Amino acid sequence: MENLKSFMEQLPDLVMAYGIKVIFAIIIFYIGKYFASLSKRITVNVLSRKVDKTVSLFVANLAWAVVFTFTIIATLGQLGIQTASLVAILGAAGLAVGLALQGSLSNFASGVLLVMFRPCRAGDYIEAAGVAGVVDEITIFATRLKTPDNKIITLPNSSLMNGSITNFSMMSTRRLDLVIGVSYDADIKKAKQLLIEILENNEKVLKDPAYTVGLNDLADSSINFVVRPWVNSADFLATRFALLETIKLTFDEHGIGIPYPQMDIHVKELPSTPTH
Template sequence: MNDLNGLMEQAPDLIMTYGIKLIFAIIIFIVGKYFSNLARKITVKLLKKRKIDDTVVSFVGNISWALVFTLTIIATLGQIGVQTASLVAVVGAAGLAVGLALQGSLANFAAGVLMVLFKPCRVGNYIDAAGVSGTVDEITIFSTRLLTPDNKVVVVPNAAIMSGSITNYSAMDTRRVDLVIGVSYDADIKQAKQILCDILENNQYVLKDPAYTVAVSELADSSVNFVVRPWVKTGDYWGAYFELTETIKLALDEAGIGIPYPQMDVYVKETPAA
């Protein structure tokens, strides 16, 4: 009876103490939930301004919301007297376990975010990365889809692409075609050079600016080698390459200028019979 009377006497103080804590806990929860949503909205807005893929925007926005909301729950429980140290340890251990289990996927995700942010390549670019060459067809948060020139589909993890060098053949508007043309030592070098220059001057793909280069680069074992380096629009590269190669061969043949090729002369020496 005395214990009950004592409890009744302490009730107003207990209600006052824990009531205030409960009110503050509710306020912390409401404010924290508001800031969780605000963090997601701000993150989404900032990422969309940078024209980042919607999938990445949604994923990162949800992560920012989850982080702030988790801190809100911990702060709310701490306000009403729950020991949160063990809870933080459990959450940290769970996060570590999930991170270790998904470290490959997380690495690909992080690389995908970096690719979207820094744009080393875009959809439609022809690139060489992770030992694969092809046209970028799609960039997702975990992998990049490439189409090879023979129309194969290759899916490359983003981490593999970002961990090495990326050669982007489509990044610039113009590209240089590098050809090495060898003529025989008996040929008239000036005539051969003039023929090469005339071909470049009249070719539909070759640009006037930057200027092309035609020059003797090497006196090789069996030929005098010219470097032929015209500039073309990036989209015209292979058309220019194939057309110039054929046109040069036909023009040199017509002028009677030989193009040396590897050959072996065999001499048979007869030995008189004994």
């Protein structure tokens, strides 16, 4: 009875002391939870303008998890619970997971760098890690490419960041580099004039920057012209196909031969074999 009476006498003080801690712990928890949700919304709004939705959601969830973890630790600390051991356990668990997932973490870090430096984005046609295609999606650990023949290639993000990336879509214009060979007996002035007329009559060829047509090489079996028009990046392949076809038809029409590799064999007359 005396113990109960003593406890009842101390109860108001205990309620006052621990009640304030509980109230502040609840306030800390809800404020931290609010800021965790706020950080998630802000991250999604900022990243969704620049990167794929998958990446922005992942980073947003990661930001929420970090803020919420600190909120839990702060709440427990306010209640008087020792959090040093909890932080140590989380650190050890994080280290163990990190060692077990070195490759995945490398891909994740590379994904973050892809997001930050943006050497490519969804819709760009790139060449990297020995393959080429249109970037279909940049995910957390890998990047998906769609090839021109409609195949999907999945590349680890680390293979992209550790090698060179050729982005064919980043610039609005590209230069076509064609090498057109004509035979040595052809009229090269006429051939050059025909090439210029073909470029002038193609509406996809840009006037600025100006195209280049010049005699580049006296090769073994042909005289080679370089034809370098500028086109919009979206028109690159279509213009290349159209120009090659038009050049061949035009040269055939005007009697200008386009040689192919060939070899002339000269046979010397051998001395006659004496007969017996």
